[in-house]
Amino acid sequence: METLTFKLTLIFYFTTTIVGLIEIFKESKGLSKIILTLSILGFTFHTLNIVIRYFAFGYLPVVGMHHATSFFVWCIIAVFFVIEYKYRISITGSFILPIAFILILVSSTFRRDIFPLPPILQSYWFDIHxxxxxxxxxxxxxxxxxxxxxxxxxxxxxxxxxxxxxxxxxxxxxxxxxxxxxxxxxxxxxxxxxxxxxxxxxxxxxxxxxxxxxxxxxxxxxxxxxxxxxxxxxxxxxxxxxxxxxxxxxxxxxxxxxxxxxxxxxxxxxxx
Amino acid sequence: MKIIVLGLNHKTAAVQLREKLAFNNDKLQDAILKIKSLPQIDEVAILSTCNRVELYIYSRNSNNNIVDLIKDFISDFHSIKREEFENSLYCYTDSEAIKHVFKVSSSLDSMIIGEPQILGQMKDAFEFALNKKTTGVILNKLMKKAISTAKRVRTETKISENAVSISFAAVELAKKIFKDLSQKSFMLLGAGEMAELAAKHLVANGVKDVKIANRTYERGCELAKDFNGRAIKFEDFLKELVNTDIVICSTGASHYVLNKTQMQKIMKERKYSPVFLIDISVPRNLDPDINDLDNVYLYNIDDLQKVVDNNILERKKEAEKAEKIIEEEVEKFFKWLSTLDSIPVIISLRQKAEAVKEEELEKFKHKFPHLNKDQLAAIEQLANAITNKLIHSPTVALKEYSEDREVLTEAAKKLFNLNGIEEEY
Known part of the structure; x- marks a missing residue:
């Protein structure tokens, strides 16, 4: 389940990036809605993935380059939705999704091991910081x-x-x-x-x-x-x-x- | 059955000829009623604008003489010899005619592609004809479709987007620099027809703070009244630039009235708040090097013209997409048109079936008077189901658009013995 949701996230961010690039270079009408829908789908799987990891690891899955980058991308997409909701500049997605995709692609190259939280990180500061x-x-x-x-x-x-x-x-x-x-x-x-x-x-x-x-x-x-x-x-x-x-x-x-x-x-x- | 478009436009005829053949307001009623009274003409509408004169005609009989008849009428009505205008006329029939009407309403045939006025003019033309009762089912439907096609073209393509005049291009650019024009301050430096037109568009697009700097202060005051702004002394314009976001410059001076160093100082004072300078004077009044400064956008008349040219080119590309939409709509309309032939047959087929059913039911009721209400209702239901099912497939076949429909229509008449169909529909 964990791997599957991650793969789906990757696939959806990838397709969104492709559509986004088509929008920038080919500029056809009506693509921005597709971009938004695809990124919402990708984000849903991403959220699912992070929730699954959270329960599997017992802590916020941000330790190690892979998990940290993935969480970073999740935050980026979340802020993107806020901006999209507030300003409705439909083409923004075409610029943000490629960045998100590259980052998540990079994250997928790192080791994905799960290990117990090192004692040094076991602190209430962890989540806040x-x-x-x-x-x-x-x-x-x-x-x-x-x-x-x-x-x-x-x-x-x-x-x-x-x-x-x-x-x-x-x-x-x-x-x-x-x-x-x-x-x-x-x-x-x-x-x-x-x-x-x-x-x-x-x-x-x-x-x-x-x-x-x-x-x-x-x-x-x-x-x-x-x-x-x-x-x-x-x-x-x-x-x-x-x-x-x-x-x-x-x-x-x-x-x-x-x-x-x-x-x-x-x-x-x-x-x- | 025939739909005919006969006309001439800015591409086929010079203005001298167009004005001779124009049906101006006072002539229009006379002309349209006269054409309607001509033999073989069942419906007519006239579109007469400064760029085109077109007659839309529907005739139930496909007779080739109609076009000749109309040409003679035009010659008579405008007292002009046929040779003088005949070569400038174009004539389209049926699907070509429908296509032409849709192209005109969608503004693909206009002098400036995508300009929307023509749609309004066409609406007026058809409404006039409707009021004078010179149009009927066919041309009314054609008008409806012409309007909906034009709307489809406008929403599905970018044919009417982007400015195609210099003064509008200036507004469009301003909107790409600033978020809200109503919060911006504007200065008209000098005067002139094009500068004033651009200023008018800016004000129409929300600019409220308007300053006029003219060499003759009195002239400035006059203009200030027009734009609901205030006049300032020409010598003060440099000081005012610190608080001005958009400038249109057209002073007629033979030298630069503003150079880069001056502008640099101004930018510093305005804390690099962006400024849009439009120099439409020839020779130029604003040093072109000013454009090198950060947050300064300087456009001269040629730059604006380039924007316009580019936009026109874009519109032409969009026109290709529009052609496809029109093709689709023409096909739909043509299909509708050809179903008209079979509609009377379908109606009488239905009537005949109903009549047979009613007759048989009556007979049945007489034979079995002891049946109760529920039983009768069930029998009636059965009869309905059988008749409906039986006439369903012939109805569908007749409604469908196909090559051999004429044959089918005739066959249906014979097979079901449908005599006495009203010819008039």
Whole structure:
């Protein structure tokens, strides 16, 4: 059941991605509804998969790269539905689903073993710290996708290319606004994730901050998004430059998530 | 049976000829009643616009003389020799005619493809004919279908989307930059026909804060009244730019009135809030390098024209999709049209069956007077079932569209001895 639901999730996200790409490049009418339906189906199986894992493992299935990435994607799709519900910009799915699919595809290459929760993680901080971090990252992922849409539309307007995609993409101002909102939403979550992490670290390892690579890169991410908010709120920045920084911010998120675990030695590596 | 379209349009005839053959309001009633009274013509409607004059005719008898008859009428009515207009006329019959009507209503035959006015004009034309009682079952149905086909084309293709005039293109672009035009501030710098038209469209699309900067302050005040805005001194326009999101510039100056350095300073002051500059003056009044600045979108007249050209091209692509929809609708209409032949036969077949059944039931009741109500009802039910089942398959066969339906209709008349069918339907 667990494997089956995961496979179905993968298949549905894949088909959604294909339809999404057709919508971007071929631009036929009426595809956005199909995209939404397919992604809802994929998300249903994904939810089922995570619930099954939760009961099988006895804890939130986020330990190990495979489970963590899968949960990350789940959060991304959840935030996508919220944005879709609020703004109804139908083409957003075409940009988000490919990101979700690539991430879940990557996750499927990692080992999927189930092991009991390491004693060090057995703490009430576990759920809080992790949920905060994932919600923040999901918001940043969507902000990234919206940012890409902004840059595309900006490019069309600057270069005076009125392609079909140009007609389908929404106006710059709304994209800028959503990007800003998502970051203002994600930032406090990231902040609290870092704070709870520090408190937990004090509890578990004996000190609040140990300059672990995960901690350093989280800080880099935090500074990047703090900079965006500073520029937007204090300097009144709008548009392209703020968007570009939000894209850099997400690259930093990805590195914190994957790079640190795969390339660097970190205390946050609980897989082995 | 024949549906005929006879007419000319902007592609086949020059305006001089079109205006000579036009049926203007005062002539229209006279003309339509006269045509209706011509022999062999059962239904007629006339569409007369500045780009086309078309006659829609239905005749129950397929006689080729009708077209000649109409041509003579036109020649008489407009006092114009046949040779002068004959070559500019097109004439379509039956499915070609239906197709043409649908193409016209869907605006595929228009000067600018996808412009919706023609549908309204066509509705008016048919309504006029309906009021004058010159149309009947066939042309009324044709009009209904022409309207529904046009609607289908508009919703299923993008034929009417995207601006095809420069002033509309400006509004369309503004909507791709800003979320809500009513929250944006607009400045008209200078004046001119096209600039004012674009300004009018912007105001119609919600822009409320309108500023007019004209070299002659009085002229600015006049324009400000038109747009419900306020005039500002021309020298102040740079200062005002800090609080302006959309600018249409057409000053007639022979040099740039705004350069990149000035704009850079303004952008800093407006905290890089996006700004849309439209320069429709020739020679240009806004330094093209301004477009390099972040969050500034500068379009000159050629850029807008390119947008328009591209949109027209898109519409032509969509027109191909529309053709397919029209083909489908023509087929449906043609099928409906040909079922008309068999409808009287079907009706009399039904009547005959009913009559036979009633007669036999009456006889039966006389023979067996002692039967009670329930028993009678059961017998009646049985009789109904048998008659219905028996006439079901011939009815379906007659209704269905097929090559040999004429033969079938005749056969049905003979087989069921259906004489005295009303010819009139």
């Amino acid at each position: 992790i949920t905060l971090a994932f919600v923040a990252n999901a918001a940043f992922a969507i902000a990234f996708a919206i940012g890409i849409m902004y840059l595309l539309q900006e490019h069309f307007l600057k270069k005076k290319k009125v392609s079909r995609l140009f007609q389908r993409l929404p106006n710059l101002q709304i994209l800028d606004e959503i990007n800003y909102r998502l970051i203002s939403f994600g930032f406090p979550f990231l902040t609290f994730a870092i704070i709870t992490g520090a408190l937990w670290a004090e509890n578990a390892w004996g000190s609040y901050w140990r300059w672990d690579p995960k901690e350093i890169w989280s800080l880099v991410t935090w500074i990047t998004y703090a900079l965006i908010l500073h520029l937007r709120i204090i300097r009144g920045w709008q548009g392209k430059k703020a968007i570009i920084i939000s894209i850099i911010g997400f690259i930093s998120v990805l590195f914190t998530f994957f790079g640190v675990n795969l390339l660097l030695k970190s205390l946050h590596n609980f897989n082995n």
